[in-house]
Amino acid sequence: MESSQYDIAIIGGGILGLSTAMQLADRAPRWRVAVLEKEEDLATHQTGHNSGVMHSGIYYRPGSQKAQFCVAGRNNLVRFCEENEIEYQQCGKVIVAIEESELGRLQDLYERGTANGVPGLEIVGPERLKEIEPYTTGLRALWAPHTGIVDFTRVATAYAGKFQQAGGDIFTGAPVRKITRPGGSGGSLALETPKGILQAKHLINCAGLYADRIASMSGENVQVRIIPFRGEYYTLRPESHHLVSGLIYPVPDPQFPFLGVHFTRNIKGHVEAGPNAVLALRREGYRKRDFDLGESLGSLTYPGFWKMALKYWKIGLGEVYRSYNKRVFLRDLQRLLPEIKDSDLAGGGSGVRAQAVAKDGSLLDDFSILQGRDAIHVLNAPSPGATSSLAIGEHIAGLALENFGAPD
């Protein structure tokens, strides 16, 4: 770290930290901005382990930040991909009602998506569904032609490139281990990393799975805890790829829209089936056997964890059961794609979601971006965070411009 005095330090080189950095460099070129990333490469956690879906904005409560940022973010992202020659496909998505009892919720989703400004939504019958997804059967489906797929790691890397071209600094292999204020309150922050100490007047915390820790380290009284949930996927063997043309989803439980296994064709042409959602015993625990005593105790000693467990134990156990039982996973997949067989499925990857849980055990549903005295903390940015990355970065850059004062 040659020159270590900055106006703003952004912790986290995922898609949100990098989008914010790029937009700050554009809107406030006089500010000296640095990004600190603990890994040697950028975008290796949630950004590099997600489903790659550019959501169109159907599920989210009208007026919520998710609804606003997803719809605006998706449109901006499509433009960004076109301007920067990043491959994306607008393959469309079907949300399939299999039982009569799901038809009401399908109609609600149509109305919600329309209220959010999602274009082109249509409820289709079985014949049209067969034209879109020939191997899927259902009573009716919601067709969302604007949903697409992209490689979010490529997008994040492009944000990083633009930030650096504008003169911004990115330090990788630089985990922030301690944050102090050597000059007392009102003075600069000192961010300690193994590569040296970086001084910054302001902090933007985009640390994903560790955002609550960074917020506490900076002296914020954080009211939530990040609980990590691993999502595990199978992949379809190449000879079975023809079973899925685009994106096939079930009608979600409105309380848990992120649950419910689905099929996702990604931009590299692979088809993923999943994910489930099981408690991870390490924040970056991508394998079942990954365990960290301190981090597990951190979850288990949080009162909100037990309140959450009490509320949702049945659903949680179901997810764990499915995690260890391929037959159950397959049965759920067959609801959407009756022809799929055990032999079509090969082992797949996983991702870990950073889910903020409040002290009363409730799962934060919307994005949560907290404005502190000299810091901004992104405390909850689940899906569709990647789709929304340009809108979230724009929002954070706006907050910084409003609250951090002019550079010297």
Ligand SMILES: Cc1cc2nc3c(=O)[nH]c(=O)nc-3n(C[C@H](O)[C@H](O)[C@H](O)COP(=O)(O)OP(=O)(O)OC[C@H]3O[C@@H](n4cnc5c(N)ncnc54)[C@H](O)[C@@H]3O)c2cc1C
């Ligand atoms: C399984 C899964 C599927 C998803 N699918 C989709 C999807 O299809 N579409 C969509 O829009 N969204 C999806 N999401 C959500 C999306 O991936 C996230 O909203 C988004 O990636 C969040 O970006 P981020 O930059 O906040 O977090 P991250 O990408 O996790 O970045 C945080 C960074 O902070 C770094 N960091 C942490 N602690 C420190 C420290 N002390 N010092 C320095 N650096 C630190 C980490 O190493 C990491 O690189 C999915 C998420 C998951 C987990």
